[in-house]
Amino acid sequence: MPLVRVENLKAYYLMDLYGIKRAVRAVDGVSFQVEENTIFGIAGESGCGKTSLIKVLSATFRPPLTVQEGKVIYDQGNGGTDMLSLDEEGVRKLRWEFLSYMPQGSMNVLNPVRRVRNTFRDFVGAHRVGTTKHFLADVTQHLGHLGLPPEVLASYPHQLSGGMRQRVTLALATILEPRLILADEPTTALDVVVQRGVIQLLKKLHAEQKNTLILVTHDLAVHANLAGRLAIMYAGKIVEVAPTAEVFGNPLHPYTNFLIRSLPRIGDKTYKVSAPGSPPSLANLPGGCRFHPRCPHAMDVCRTEEPELLDVSSGHNVACFLHGQARHE
Amino acid sequence: MNSGESTLLSVEQLTKRFTLGGGFSRVRLVAVGKASFQMGVAGPEIFTLAGESGSGKTTLARMVLGFIEPTSGCILYKGRDVTRIRGRANRLAFMKDVQAIFQDPFDTFNPLKRIETYLRETALNYSIAASGIEAERVVGEALAVVGLSLQEIKGRYPHELSGGQAQRASVARALITHPSLLVADEPVSMVDASLRMSIVNLFRKLKEERGISVLYITHDLATAYYVSDRIAVMLRGTIIEVGTVDQVLREPLHPYTQLLKDSVPDPDPGGKWTEEIGLGALEIKQYAQSGCKFAGRCPRELPVCRDTEPPEIESDGRMVKCHLYQSPESLAIQNTVIPSRTP
Numbered sequence: 001m002p003l004v005r006v007e008n009l010k011a012y013y014l015m016d017l018y019g020i021k022r023a024v025r026a027v028d029g030v031s032f033q034v035e036e037n038t039i040f041g042i043a044g045e046s047g048c049g050k051t052s053l054i055k056v057l058s059a060t061f062r063p064p065l066t067v068q069e070g071k072v073i074y075d076q077g078n079g080g081t082d083m084l085s086l087d088e089e090g091v092r093k094l095r096w097e098f099l100s101y102m103p104q105g106s107m108n109v110l111n112p113v114r115r116v117r118n119t120f121r122d123f124v125g126a127h128r129v130g131t132t133k134h135f136l137a138d139v140t141q142h143l144g145h146l147g148l149p150p151e152v153l154a155s156y157p158h159q160l161s162g163g164m165r166q167r168v169t170l171a172l173a174t175i176l177e178p179r180l181i182l183a184d185e186p187t188t189a190l191d192v193v194v195q196r197g198v199i200q201l202l203k204k205l206h207a208e209q210k211n212t213l214i215l216v217t218h219d220l221a222v223h224a225n226l227a228g229r230l231a232i233m234y235a236g237k238i239v240e241v242a243p244t245a246e247v248f249g250n251p252l253h254p255y256t257n258f259l260i261r262s263l264p265r266i267g268d269k270t271y272k273v274s275a276p277g278s279p280p281s282l283a284n285l286p287g288g289c290r291f292h293p294r295c296p297h298a299m300d301v302c303r304t305e306e307p308e309l310l311d312v313s314s315g316h317n318v319a320c321f322l323h324g325q326a327r328h329e
Numbered sequence: 330m331n332s333g334e335s336t337l338l339s340v341e342q343l344t345k346r347f348t349l350g351g352g353f354s355r356v357r358l359v360a361v362g363k364a365s366f367q368m369g370v371a372g373p374e375i376f377t378l379a380g381e382s383g384s385g386k387t388t389l390a391r392m393v394l395g396f397i398e399p400t401s402g403c404i405l406y407k408g409r410d411v412t413r414i415r416g417r418a419n420r421l422a423f424m425k426d427v428q429a430i431f432q433d434p435f436d437t438f439n440p441l442k443r444i445e446t447y448l449r450e451t452a453l454n455y456s457i458a459a460s461g462i463e464a465e466r467v468v469g470e471a472l473a474v475v476g477l478s479l480q481e482i483k484g485r486y487p488h489e490l491s492g493g494q495a496q497r498a499s500v501a502r503a504l505i506t507h508p509s510l511l512v513a514d515e516p517v518s519m520v521d522a523s524l525r526m527s528i529v530n531l532f533r534k535l536k537e538e539r540g541i542s543v544l545y546i547t548h549d550l551a552t553a554y555y556v557s558d559r560i561a562v563m564l565r566g567t568i569i570e571v572g573t574v575d576q577v578l579r580e581p582l583h584p585y586t587q588l589l590k591d592s593v594p595d596p597d598p599g600g601k602w603t604e605e606i607g608l609g610a611l612e613i614k615q616y617a618q619s620g621c622k623f624a625g626r627c628p629r630e631l632p633v634c635r636d637t638e639p640p641e642i643e644s645d646g647r648m649v650k651c652h653l654y655q656s657p658e659s660l661a662i663q664n665t666v667i668p669s670r671t672p
Contacts, residue, residue, distance in 0.1 A: 045521035046492070162382075191381035191548065196592040196602065218522055221551075221594035225601050245598045255523075262526045263596040264555040266578050272555065274526040278491035 001075050003180060003212050004034040004057075009070035011056045014063070024283045026052035026065070028236035031309065034229075036075075036179075039206060039213045041227030041244065043220055043259075045279055049236040050216045051104060051184055057214065058101035058182045059083060059091045074098065074180070096127055099180040100173040106186065107165035110157040116168055117153040123172060142175050143168075146201055163194035170201060177209050184216045199225055220263060224248060229315075232256045235280050235290040238309060242316040252318040254295050289321065297322055336408070337369025337510060337542055338393065343402035345388055361385040361392070362566040363402070368559070369510070373542040375532060377553040377574070380563035381589075386546050389563070390512050393544065394429050406510070425455055428503035432515040434495035437502070438487040444498050445482055448472075448505065455506045471501040474539075475531060493524030500531060504541075511535070514546045529556045550593050554578045562586050565622035572647030582649040585623045621652065629653060 008031050013024035026049040034040040044050045055061040057072060072083040076098055083094065095101075103109055111119055120139050140150045146167050157165055166186070173181055186202065187195040199222065206213055215226055223230050223244060231241040232253065240253040251257045258275035277294040280286055286293050292302040301321050309319040318324075345361040364385075368376035378386045391397050393404055395411050404411040406427065414423050431437050438447055448468040449461070458464035469479045475497040487495055496516060503511055513532070517525045529552050535541040547553050553560055554574050561571045562583070570583045581587045595601075618624060624634040631652050639650045644657030 045523055047521075192550075192592040192594075193381065193588060196594070199594070200602070219594070220522070221596040224596050224598045225594050248596070248598055258523055260596075262523065264526070264529075264551040265596060266551055266554045266590065266593065269555060272526045272530070274530075275523040278493050278524060279521065 001080060002033040003036040003075050004040075004214070005071070005073040005075075005080070006033070006057070007031050007071040007073070009053070009056065009072065010068040011052055011061065011065055011070075012068055013052075013065050022283055025049075025236050025285060026282055027056065030070075030233075030236075030238050032231055032238060032241060034212060034214060036212055037210050038228045039215060039226050041223040041230040042214065042216045042233060043218060043223055043230060044233035045218055047279060047282065048233045049282065050218075050233050053233070054101070054182050054184050054214070054216050057083075058099060059086075059095065060101060060103075096123075096176050096178060098178055099182060100176070100178040102169055102173050102181065102183040102186055104184040105189065106169040106184075107162050107189070109169060110165060112157055114156075115153070116155055116157065116160075120153070120172065120175070124175065127176060139171075139175065143171055146171050147197075163190055163197065166190060166194075166198055167201065170198065170205075174205050174209065174211075178211060180212045180214070182214045182216075186215070186217070187222055188217060188219065195222075202226060220248075220259060232259070235285060236282055237290060237319065239291070239320070240316075240318045241309070242318075246316050250316075252312065252316070252323050253291075253320045254297055254322070255291050289319075335370070336367055337373075337406070338544070339367045339405040340389075340393070341365050341403050341405070343389065343392060343404060344400045345385075345392060345397070346400045359566050360388040361399075364389060364563075364566075364568045366561050366568060366571055368544065369542045373509075373536050373540045374559060375536055375543045375545055375557040377545045377547060377557040377560040378563060379547060379550060379553050379560055379589075381548060383565070384563040385566040386563050387514055390429075390514050390544065390546050394427065394512055395423065421455070425506040426508050427510045427512065428506060428508040430496075430499055430503055430511060430513040430516050433519050434492060434499045435487050437499040438495070440487055443484060443486055444490070445479065445484070448498070448502055451502055451505050457505055457507075467505060468501075471504045472498070474504055474535070475501045476527070477501060491524070492520050493527060496520050496528055497531065500528070504535075508541065510542050510544065512544045512546070515548070516545075517552060518547070518549070525552070532556055550578060550590060562589065565618075567622060567650065568648075569623070569650045570648065576645075576647045582647075582654065583623075583651050584627045584629050584653070588626075588628075621650075 008029050009027055010029055011027040013026055015022045030053060042050050052065060055065065056067060067084055073080045074083055086094065110116065121135065124135060139153065143150065143152060148164065148167055152160065152164065152168060160168065187198050190198060202213065203226065217223065227244045229241065230244045230247045231238045232255065234255050240247065240256045247256060248260055251260045255275065262272045262274045264272060275294050280290060288304050289302040289307050292298040295302065299321060307319045307321050309317050310324055311317050312324040343361055343364045344359065347358045347360050349356045349358055368374060378389060380386045392399050398412060406423065411423065414420055438444060445468065449464045452458040452464040452467045458467045472479055477494065477497055482498060490498065517528050520528055532543050532545065533556055536543065545553065545557055557574055559572065560574050560577050561568045562577065564585050570577055570581065570586050577586060578590055581590050620635045620637050621639050624630055627634065633652050639652045641648055641650050642654045642657060
């Protein structure tokens with residue numbers, strides 16, 4: 001069975017402003033599965049709900065973000081447990097040992113007034129009892145593995161460069177060898193050379209620890225380099241899921257098609273067009289298919305009905321009336 | 330160096346030193362060191378300043394805009410020194426001709442003012458329009474160029490626009506004064522992927538249809554290649570390579586440009602990296618290096634690199650600052666790119 005199974009997950013930001021209730025539908029009926037020992041990419045532009053999705057998966061969501069419906073099933077060898085039904089203690093056990101989470105801008109998540117060594121101690125001590133003996137040696141070895149000198153342990157975060165802080169966060173996320181890593185924009189805001197180094201490390205750790213990685217980034221070029229399967233999110237929904245090579249070689253959803261075709265590449269000066277219009281606000285979504293106001297192929301059915309995510313060829317799922325949808329007319 | 334009236338912008342030996350700290354812990358940081366380039370020599374062009382964070386590209390742009398004073402060197406705009414503009418009228422004339430576009434479109438506008446008010450005030454302050462009605466017409470024209478209409482933004486505050494719309498509105502604001510040069514500092518890095526190309530295409534259109542030159546500052550080599558004519562690559566405050574985008578990005582000469590180009594992730598699952606790279610430890614030391622700033626990380630380092638500043642070798646319209654190339658002829662011979670990515 002797959003390591004991660006998300007079923008019809010709906011997570012909304014519920015707001016109550018002077019008695020006026022509003023729901024921002026950040027994650028609206030998302031289902032997908034991730035097999036063990038694979039890299040699963042989630043791409044989408046800002047405001048499409050990808051960070052909200054990963055917050056729910058990592059059990060770090062707080063009100064106003066609330067789960068309305070759905071299941072997040074993690075397979076820990078006992079037939080799978082629904083993470084959303086666990087109590088606080090159960091979630092605490094799950095965190096870092098089974099799954100670790102690298103939040104967005106994770107180079108800024110280290111405690112600025114504690115030395116890196118103490119951050120490691122707080123963190124390992126909370127999960128492993130009696131490890132203090134070999135603790136420093138273990139941490140030094142793990143950091144060395146990620147190309148960081150031992151002096152890093154004695155430093156405060158502000159003394160390290162952005163790339164080094166990012167690698168320290170990566171070291172924290174992987175030191176307990178979790179089976180699942182959720183990384184939210186792990187290479188954004190890094191210089192290209194450093195970004196390449198971090199991608200290289202993620203690949204190396206994936207190969208060695210045989211972990212599963214769910215990678216969220218807006219940068220499709222990063223996905224091309226890392227992900228095995230890729231999901232494209234638009235306005236709170238997954239519109240296409242396929243093996244990465246399929247997404248790039250044969251994008252079926254018109255939105256994916258716009259994204260892929262507008263990617264600039266060195267050596268290519270042909271005219272690129274971006275999708276017309278702009279993404280909808282999650283508080284005020286259009287009816288029917290959420291892409292229809294921007295879609296050049298929009299038909300009547302797109303304006304009234306929402307397409308389902310269907311398997312159109314082996315492993316290639318797409319939610320679009322142009323592809324394999326039985327029309328309810 | 331010749332810098333006649335016909336050259337739009339000529340930067341010569343420009344240096345900016347910042348002093349960090351005070352007392353005994355004073356550190357001098359050379360943010361930009363002896364940078365020279367020319368743009369708009371033969372008609373309008375889009376010129377890219379590329380480099381990683383901390384390479385001094387924004388400092389250089391701020392000096393061109395006259396926001397900060399250079400420590401030494403000069404900036405000639407249409408043959409006149411930007412740093413020696415005196416008097417309000419002259420200052421205003423320069424600001425009319427050179428306009429800026431910033432990274433975050435929501436920071437460009439006052440959040441408490443409606444966008445249209447902001448645009449109208451720009452038209453009035455620069456005496457482009459004499460009356461409110463005329464200002465409305467000028468604003469409408471500028472918005473039409475960027476693909477927006479007055480109806481779309483009427484009565485709206487900056488936060489009510491999407492990132493792409495707000496950035497287009499800030500380009501429209503810059504166009505109100507009919508400038509000849511736009512200085513755009515990372516204009517697309519905050520814009521969504523599906524809208525990014527619309528901003529980049531806008532720069533192309535402005536150059537082709539209105540003859541506006543753009544100094545495009547970015548870390549993104551892929552859009553730089555797509556939009557610009559020539560490019561300068563900066564490393565730790567120095568310009569290390571200049572040429573047309575085809576020369577510099579398709580056949581880079583400097584080992585740093587080669588590494589940079591090779592590190593841009595390829596949006597193609599077939600083009601993954603096969604070679605591993607080493608990661609630098611402490612970057613701050615590189616500013617203080619007396620020789621080439623890339624020495625220590627360079628795969629083709631020579632004994633001379635650490636202590637002696639490399640010469641600037643010019644040939645065939647391109648320049649490279651590296652010890653590997655000792656004469657203009659060697660540029661053609663030594664043009665070997667380190668192979669590292671599988672085809």
